[in-house]
Amino acid sequence: MTDTYLKRSLDSANDKAKYDENVKTILSDKTILSWILTTLLSSRMTPKGKEEVLEHTYGIPMSYELKEATGRMCNLSDLVEERGIEKGIEKGIEQGTELKLISLVLKKLKKSCTVSQIADALEEPEEKISQIMKIAQKYAPEYDERKILAELMESSGN
Numbered sequence: 001m002t003d004t005y006l007k008r009s010l011d012s013a014n015d016k017a018k019y020d021e022n023v024k025t026i027l028s029d030k031t032i033l034s035w036i037l038t039t040l041l042s043s044r045m046t047p048k049g050k051e052e053v054l055e056h057t058y059g060i061p062m063s064y065e066l067k068e069a070t071g072r073m074c075n076l077s078d079l080v081e082e083r084g085i086e087k088g089i090e091k092g093i094e095q096g097t098e099l100k101l102i103s104l105v106l107k108k109l110k111k112s113c114t115v116s117q118i119a120d121a122l123e124e125p126e127e128k129i130s131q132i133m134k135i136a137q138k139y140a141p142e143y144d145e146r147k148i149l150a151e152l153m154e155s156s157g158n
Contacts (some may be wrong), residue, residue, distance in 0.1 A: 032058070040073040043081055047074045099149050105132045106143050131155070 027033050039045070039053050050070050054060045062070075101124065108118040115133060119126040135151045136143055 036060075040070065041077040041080070043077050047071050050074065095149060095153070098152060099145060101128075102132055102136070102145050102148050102152070105129055106136060106145065106148075109133060109136060109143075 036054070036058060039050055039057075042050065045053070047067075047070055050073075051062050051067060054066075054070065055062045060066070101122065104122055105118055108121065113121070115126050115130050118124075118133075119129045122129070132148065132152060135148050135155070138151075139147055
C-alpha cells in the first residue's frame with residue numbers, strides 16, 4: 001500500500017507545485033519519513049544500496065541532485081558514528097582516570113591518612129578527595145571501586 005501511495009504521489013506530480021505538495025504530504029507521514037531516514041542514516045548500506053531502496057521501495061526517482069544529497073546523508077551517518085566512538089573513548093579514559101584516583105585514595109585511606117595528606121600526596125583538591133572518601137565509607141571495608149566510581153560519576157552529573 002505504501003509503495004503504491006508513494007509511487008502515485010510522485011508519478012502524478014506533473015508540475016512543480018503539485019510535486020511540492022505531494023512531497024509535503026509524503027513527508028508529513030511520520031512512518032514513511034522514519035523509514036526513509038532509517039534508510040538514509042543506515043551505516044550498513046552503501047550509498048548505491050540506499051539509492052536503490054529509495055527508488056525501488058519508496059518510489060522516489062533518483063535525480064542527480066538526490067543522489068548527491070544521499071551521498072551527503074551517508075557522510076552524515078559516518079560522522080555521527082565517529083563522534084559517538086570519540087565520546088565513548090573520552091568517557092572511558094575519564095572513567096579509567098577516576099578509577100585510578102579512587103584506587104590510590106583507598107590505598108591511602110587504608111593506611112589511615114587524612115584528607116589533606118591524601119590530597120597533598122596525589123596533588124588533587126581536598127574537596128575531591130573528601131568526596132571520594134565520603135562515598136567510599138558506604139562500601140567499607142571491601143571498598144568496591146566500581147560502585148564508588150558509579151556513585152561519584154552520578155553525583156557529579158556524568
